[in-house]
Amino acid sequence: MKFQDKALVCFTAFSVFAVGMALFIWTDSKDYHALIQQLGVIGRDALIGAAILVGIGAVLAVSYAIVHISREAKLVRPGKHGAVQAIHTRRETIVLSAQPATQPMDEYAQMEKLFHLMNTMQKMHPATRVVEAREEPRALPPVFVPTMEDLPSKPELPGPCDLVDILEVWRPSVNEILLALAPGGQRSVIPVKASCHIALAGATGLGKSVLMRLLLAQFLYVGAHVILVDPHYAPVDPESGEDWRPIADRLYMPPVVDYAAIHDILTWFAMKELPNRLEKRRNGQHPGPAFFMAIDELPVIADNVPDAPEMLAKILREGRKVGLFLITAAQDFLVKTIGGSGGVRDCFRTAFYVGGDATTARVLLDVKGTVDDGGLGKGIVMLRSYATPQAAKMRVPYVSNDALYELLALPTVNTTDLPRTDLDHLSVNGSLSVAPSVANQEKSLDARAIRVRELVREGTASSKIIEEVWGITAKQGGNTYKNAAQEFTAILQKLV
Numbered sequence: 453m454k455f456q457d458k459a460l461v462c463f464t465a466f467s468v469f470a471v472g473m474a475l476f477i478w479t480d481s482k483d484y485h486a487l488i489q490q491l492g493v494i495g496r497d498a499l500i501g502a503a504i505l506v507g508i509g510a511v512l513a514v515s516y517a518i519v520h521i522s523r524e525a526k527l528v529r530p531g532k533h534g535a536v537q538a539i540h541t542r543r544e545t546i547v548l549s550a551q552p553a554t555q556p557m558d559e560y561a562q563m564e565k566l567f568h569l570m571n572t573m574q575k576m577h578p579a580t581r582v583v584e585a586r587e588e589p590r591a592l593p594p595v596f597v598p599t600m601e602d603l604p605s606k607p608e609l610p611g612p613c614d615l616v617d618i619l620e621v622w623r624p625s626v627n628e629i630l631l632a633l634a635p636g637g638q639r640s641v642i643p644v645k646a647s648c649h650i651a652l653a654g655a656t657g658l659g660k661s662v663l664m665r666l667l668l669a670q671f672l673y674v675g676a677h678v679i680l681v682d683p684h685y686a687p688v689d690p691e692s693g694e695d696w697r698p699i700a701d702r703l704y705m706p707p708v709v710d711y712a713a714i715h716d717i718l719t720w721f722a723m724k725e726l727p728n729r730l731e732k733r734r735n736g737q738h739p740g741p742a743f744f745m746a747i748d749e750l751p752v753i754a755d756n757v758p759d760a761p762e763m764l765a766k767i768l769r770e771g772r773k774v775g776l777f778l779i780t781a782a783q784d785f786l787v788k789t790i791g792g793s794g795g796v797r798d799c800f801r802t803a804f805y806v807g808g809d810a811t812t813a814r815v816l817l818d819v820k821g822t823v824d825d826g827g828l829g830k831g832i833v834m835l836r837s838y839a840t841p842q843a844a845k846m847r848v849p850y851v852s853n854d855a856l857y858e859l860l861a862l863p864t865v866n867t868t869d870l871p872r873t874d875l876d877h878l879s880v881n882g883s884l885s886v887a888p889s890v891a892n893q894e895k896s897l898d899a900r901a902i903r904v905r906e907l908v909r910e911g912t913a914s915s916k917i918i919e920e921v922w923g924i925t926a927k928q929g930g931n932t933y934k935n936a937a938q939e940f941t942a943i944l945q946k947l948v
Contacts (some may be wrong), residue, residue: 509703572671607636612831615666615855624670624859631802632835640846644676644742646838647802648772651816652781654806658829660781661694663804664746665851669777669859675909679721680707681714682748683756690847698856704743715757721745721776722763723766729774739774741909750782754790761790768799773891784809785816804848805834817843901943914940 550603610633618639624630650667652660672679680699685707687697698708706722708717729739745767746756747753754760767778782790785797786809817823818837823843828834831850836843900921907917914937915926922936 487786501565546833548600561800575791584803592626606723609633609635609832609845610637611847613847613849615669615849615851617797618849618857619858624673626674629670629674630666630849631804631837631839632833632845632848633839634772640835640837642802642838644671644674645775647777649768649777649800649836650779650802650804651785651794651797651800652779652804652806653783653785653812653816654804654829654833655783655808658808659831659833659848660748661689662831662849663806663833664748664779664781665696665699665856666848667853668699668744668746669856671742672699673859674911675741677704677741677743678702679704679717679743679745680748681717681745681753682707683709683714683752684713685709692852697851697854698860702860711753711756714753715744715760717745718757718760718763726767726771726774726776729776730770733774736907742775742777744777746778746779746781748781750780750790772799772801784812786811802837803835803843804878806832819843831886901946904940904943908944 613633615630618630622628622630622639627643628639629644629647631640631642634640647667652663654660667676668680678699680703685696686693687700696707705723708714725743732739748766749919754764764778764780767776771777780790797815800816804815805813805823805828807825810822810825813819813823813825813834814821817834823834827845831848833846833848835846840846903921904917907920918933918936918940919925922939924933924936926933
């Protein structure tokens with residue numbers, strides 16, 4: 453029994469005793485005055501005190517009754533967010549308030565917590581009545597349970613496609629060279645200089661020639677210098693029918709196929725052009741446009757051309773800083789096959805792998821463990837590049853003859869403008885030759901034509917070229933702009 457209950461009982465008993473004594477004295481007296489005289493002063497004070505105590509006892513009795521009545525009352529204080537908020541108490545009354553949950557699991561959790569609290573409070577206060585204040589539950593919305601079919605599927609690689617179809621909506625530029633198509637058909641592109649040295653690795657017949665055509669056509673289109681070194685070159689492949697003439701016509705020089713000529717061009721590239729560009733860089737000058745040497749059949753060249761591995765290693769290590777890059781194709785890039793050292797292979801920043809050698813794949817793609825060759829080849833490659841630092845499976849578009857005609861038939865610059873004095877010192881028995889019309893073309897170009905050539909090489913729009921070279925805009929129109937456009941067209945015909 454609590455303290456307030458004990459005090460209430462004591463006051464009640466004392467009040468009853470006082471009232472009883474007063475009645476006894478009253479019944480023993482005949483009238484009030486006689487009673488007062490009999491009691492005297494002390495008795496009178498005691499009688500007044502007893503009356504006061506009777507009043508206090510009455511007040512406590514009423515309070516005690518109110519407390520017990522309140523135990524039966526409901527105190528409704530609903531929560532705000534559909535969950536049990538608190539236990540509201542008023543003396544001995546415990547009222548649990550809750551609102552309906554909006555999800556099935558919330559409803560079950562709420563009921564479990566509610567009954568747990570009710571049982572706990574009943575054990576603590578057996579005389580306490582616990583009253584739950586709830587609203588009627590609202591109707592629950594239907595619950596959507598997704599299945600595997602409902603989950604979004606992972607993007608897949610596009611099917612076989614041709615570059616000529618892509619060229620209908622997109623064109624390469626200095627800042628966008630197409631490497632492949634990612635899952636979902638997104639184009640994986642990089643800037644020219646971000647391509648750096650490029651390795652094309654894989655067994656014969658799995659698509660290295662398509663990769664070479666894809667890259668060379670785009671580099672030539674944006675005005676980069678390109679040399680093709682291929683001991684097995686043919687203008688038209690007799691087996692596949694691939695036409696290489698659109699590429700050959702725009703190379704820095706005709707394709708180099710003789711081993712002696714290959715030695716000369718490698719020597720010039722590594723021992724003459726590379727030091728010259730490094731010297732320009734040290735003097736704060738621009739070293740020159742991007743210059744690519746594409747080498748097919750790399751193992752054959754390494755076996756038959758003296759000092760080829762050493763010169764290639766020098767270009768790989770130092771050429772990137774001054775815009776000299778290699779594009780090399782081989783069945784594998786093992787040291788025993790291509791010569792040099794293992795560290796040189798790390799210079800390849802862009803690597804295509806079409807299957808055939810697991811060790812080559814691990815080294816070029818910079819992956820640990822084994823690389824699954826399943827599904828590679830015939831347009832599917834593993835690619836590591838500036839755009840895909842982590843090697844990923846990609847789709848390479850087929851480069852048909854129509855694609856080459858579409859891309860390289862546009863107004864472009866004949867990039868066979870290497871200083872002839874450099875080649876004259878390296879020529880061995882006349883093995884290095886250049887296009888016969890180059891020297892005459894250089895003489896016939898005036899300053900305006902040379903500037904037009906530079907702007908076209910940079911990919912500048914025709915209207916911008918006319919505005920810069922002739923100083924007239926398309927908005928001005930008139931015969932002046934028409935004459936400038938005709939002269940611009942004549943210069944392009946001379947350059948192509």
